[in-house]
Amino acid sequence: MARIVVISTGGTIASRWQGAGYAADADGAEVMETAAVPEGVEVEVVDLFSVNSPRLTTRHQLTLLRTVHEVLADPGVDGIVVTHGTDTLEESAFLLDLHHDDPRPVVFTGAQLPMGTADGDGPGNLYDALLTAATVRGLGVLVVFDGKVHAARGTVKVRTLAPDAFADPSGHRVGDVGFGSAVILRQPGRPVPLAVPELPASSPRIDLVMHHSDADPVLFRAALAAGAQGVVLVATGAGNATPEFVEAVAEATAAGVLVALTTRVESGPVAEIYTHGGAVDLVAAGAVPTGTLRAGQARIAVLSAVLGADGPQGRTALLRQALAADTPVLAAA
C-alpha cells in the first residue's frame, strides 16, 4: 500500500454556499469523502486550515511548508497531496518547491466547482492527485488538475472558471494523468533547494507594484515607506518601465531592499534589451530579472530569499539560486 497524507487547507474543493456566496468550510475528512481512493493507496488526513486561498498569509504558507517537512520526516509516508484554493495555489506550491529536498512528491490540487456539485471537478482532481502522489518520484512539487500534471515552478492559474485552470504559459506540462496512471513526459528543471526557514515573529513585507502607461513610482516608494524588504516590479513588455522607476529602484537597492523584475505579459522571459527606463537600466539599478517567473511566484522567490539571509548580498545570492532553474523556453514564449 502507498501511504499518502492529504493536507487540507480549504479553497473551492472544500467550499459550501454561505447564503451570499461560496466559501471554504469543510474539513479534510469531508473533502476526502467526496473522492474515490485509487487501489493500493491508503490515506491519512491532516486538517491544517479551511480558508479561501486569497486570504492566505505568509504565516499560513510557512506553516504549510513546515507541516509538509514534518510529515516527510516519517519514512513510512510515500507522498503528500495538498488540497488548496486555486487563486493562490501557484504561490504556495512554488514556495514548497523552492524548499523541497526529497524524492517523494508533494501534489497540489483543488477544484473550480464547489464541493457537492453533481458535475464537480474536485473528486476527479483529488483522485488524480492521489494516484500521482503514489506513483511518481523525483519531480519536486507538482500541480495536478484536469488530467494534467504540472511542475509547480512556472505554473500559474490561467483560467478564472474553466476546469483546465493551470498551465505554464512559457513552458510545457510535466505529464498527464488518467486511465489509472500518471504518464510523465519531462523532468522539470529545479534549483538547489533552499533551507526551510524558521517561522519569523512577523512576516517580512514583500510587495508587488505594476507598471502601466502614465505610471509614476509613487506606489513603488509607498512600498518602501511601508517597510517592504522586497519589491517585485511587474514591468511592461520584456521588463521595461521609465527612468523615474529606475531612480526609485536604485534608491531601494541602495537601502538594502531586494528588487525583482518580472513582466505583466503572459509568457516569455524578461530580457535586457531596452534603455531609457527599460530592463537594461532597471537591472543596472540593482533589480534582479526573474526569467519566466510571473508576479506571484517572483514574489515568493523574493520572500524565500529574504527569509533565508539577513543582508542584501546574501539575499540576492539566494534569489539567484532560486531562479537558477528558470531557463526560458523561448520556443513556447
Ligand code: ASP
Ligand atoms: N476562491 C477560491 C480559492 O482560491 C477559488 C478556488 O479554490 O478555486 O480559495
